[in-house]
Amino acid sequence: MRIKVNAVTDNATFPEEVDVVVIGGGIIGTSVTYELAKRGVSVALFEKGVIGGEQSGRNWGWVRQQNRDLYELPMAMRSLQRWEELGKETGLDLGFRRHGIAYGTLNEADLAKWEAWGAQAKQLGFVSHLLTASEAQQRIGDRLPWLGGVWSPTDGRAEPSMAAPAIATGAQQRGAFIHQHCAVRGLDISAGRVSGVWTERGLVKTNRVICCGGAWSSRFCKQYGIELPSANILGTAFKTTAAPEVLNGCLSTPNLCIRRRLDGSYTVAIPGRGRLNLAPQNIRYAAKFYPMYRSNIAKQLKVRLNGSFFSGPEAAGTWSNDQVSPFEKIRVLDPAPDKQILREALQTLVELFPDLKGIAIDHAWGGWIDTTPDLVPVIDEMDNVPGLFIAAGFSGHGFGIGPGAGELCGQILTNSRPYTDVTPYRLARFAKGNAIREPQMM
Numbered sequence: 001m002r003i004k005v006n007a008v009t010d011n012a013t014f015p016e017e018v019d020v021v022v023i024g025g026g027i028i029g030t031s032v033t034y035e036l037a038k039r040g041v042s043v044a045l046f047e048k049g050v051i052g053g054e055q056s057g058r059n060w061g062w063v064r065q066q067n068r069d070l071y072e073l074p075m076a077m078r079s080l081q082r083w084e085e086l087g088k089e090t091g092l093d094l095g096f097r098r099h100g101i102a103y104g105t106l107n108e109a110d111l112a113k114w115e116a117w118g119a120q121a122k123q124l125g126f127v128s129h130l131l132t133a134s135e136a137q138q139r140i141g142d143r144l145p146w147l148g149g150v151w152s153p154t155d156g157r158a159e160p161s162m163a164a165p166a167i168a169t170g171a172q173q174r175g176a177f178i179h180q181h182c183a184v185r186g187l188d189i190s191a192g193r194v195s196g197v198w199t200e201r202g203l204v205k206t207n208r209v210i211c212c213g214g215a216w217s218s219r220f221c222k223q224y225g226i227e228l229p230s231a232n233i234l235g236t237a238f239k240t241t242a243a244p245e246v247l248n249g250c251l252s253t254p255n256l257c258i259r260r261r262l263d264g265s266y267t268v269a270i271p272g273r274g275r276l277n278l279a280p281q282n283i284r285y286a287a288k289f290y291p292m293y294r295s296n297i298a299k300q301l302k303v304r305l306n307g308s309f310f311s312g313p314e315a316a317g318t319w320s321n322d323q324v325s326p327f328e329k330i331r332v333l334d335p336a337p338d339k340q341i342l343r344e345a346l347q348t349l350v351e352l353f354p355d356l357k358g359i360a361i362d363h364a365w366g367g368w369i370d371t372t373p374d375l376v377p378v379i380d381e382m383d384n385v386p387g388l389f390i391a392a393g394f395s396g397h398g399f400g401i402g403p404g405a406g407e408l409c410g411q412i413l414t415n416s417r418p419y420t421d422v423t424p425y426r427l428a429r430f431a432k433g434n435a436i437r438e439p440q441m442m
């Protein structure tokens with residue numbers, strides 16, 4: 001595994017029956033489990049690999065409200081609050097620090113976009129500050145002739161290696177079962193509704209299951225006739241060697257994203273660059289992604305044909321619950337990073353921050369990002385399989401909203417009043433005949 005995440009110890013006993021089963025131990029699954037355990041619900045989380053082993057341990061660590069799709073902003077704002085509270089409630093360090101996020105630009109159109117977004121966000125209660133050219137130079141440095149930027153002081157950063165493991169541990173302390181190296185192969189269905197899950201260790205009875213399987217969710221759901229349009233996009237990032245502090249939060253420029261880490265190094269990447277594998281799932285849903293592929297967001301995507309056509313999260317093929325499933329065959333998705341991105345990002349980093357001369361790549365990694373056609377997640381109960389819920393498709397920005405999404409799912413699963421309107425997250429928006437909204441995230 002190219003990344004390091006804090007280890008979580010499994011429970012000694014394996015449950016026979018629980019109120020809710022959570023599939024997947026990323027930031028979403030662990031947050032849902034925590035929120036349920038906190039409410040006294042009996043809950044078990046099953047993870048095919050290790051907690052935080054896929055996207056949630058591989059991301060840049062940005063905890064962001066700024067530039068979100070406005071549909072997500074209430075959840076992002078609630079999340080920031082939960083990040084702070086979770087550290088206190090669990091007594092564990094999630095690596096969360098509120099050091100703000102800055103964006104810099106050389107392009108007038110970005111400034112106009114941020115200004116318009118900021119006016120709408122303000123109505124929802126979120127305040128950020130447009131930066132003039134000189135303010136941007138002060139905050140970001142003067143190596144490029146910045147036209148301006150935007151600064152959100154209430155945003156933050158957290159450590160992907162620490163967050164999901166800490167939340168899982170917090171859930172365990174409140175009575176949740178956590179079992180790793182234990183894939184959920186499929187659902188047990190009786191009288192038309194969920195009655196349990198088949199894990200690789202046998203049947204666990206339950207009448208509520210939430211699939212938080214990240215890049216694997218669409219393939220899992222397909223077994224039950226559920227069309228969850230998802231494309232997995234490869235992101236590349238690296239950790240630097242320890243280096244002087246040139247910023248203590250996060251910075252995005254057109255060619256570089258950088259975050260200060262707790263250990264005195266940086267996580268670095270290039271925004272908007274990625275790769276898509278030509279695989280059965282992507283072909284099946286290609287038409288639904290048309291608005292995204294023609295938007296600016298997808299301009300820098302490469303497409304490749306490789307082994308993922310036949311195995312992995314986007315392949316075709318079914319299995320039965322007494323067979324080894326695709327989830328057990330790949331315990332942790334661990335794609336190789338794109339070397340060209342690594343070279344370019346390191347060079348841009350030193351050009352932007354000459355004080356970092358001599359900095360090197362400590363280690364680099366790739367991560368498959370599960371993306372929906374409008375870049376908004378799906379959080380919903382499935383009509384055709386009562387008792388099955390989905391929380392997936394967080395589209396490259398689910399780490400920051402993980403705790404807020406977890407709380408929302410906890411409310412939905414316990415039939416409590418959700419703190420925000422869940423209509424934008426319904427799966428039905430992608431149903432046949434519905435026009436798909438162009439991505440609004442900036």
Ligand SMILES: Cc1cc2nc3c(=O)[nH]c(=O)nc-3n(C[C@H](O)[C@H](O)[C@H](O)COP(=O)(O)OP(=O)(O)OC[C@H]3O[C@@H](n4cnc5c(N)ncnc54)[C@H](O)[C@@H]3O)c2cc1C
Binds near residue numbers: 026058237366
């Ligand atoms: C390079 C990169 C940079 C990113 N940067 C940011 C950022 O700065 N800020 C931000 O907010 N977001 C960012 N993201 C996105 C963010 O990481 C994801 O949106 C978020 O982590 C998704 O969490 P998740 O729990 O849904 O999925 P995951 O973390 O992928 O977890 C899903 C888990 O489910 C398990 N699983 C799947 N199927 C089964 C099964 N059948 N049985 C048992 N277990 C199963 C998997 O093994 C996996 O561990 C980035 C992502 C990447 C890859």
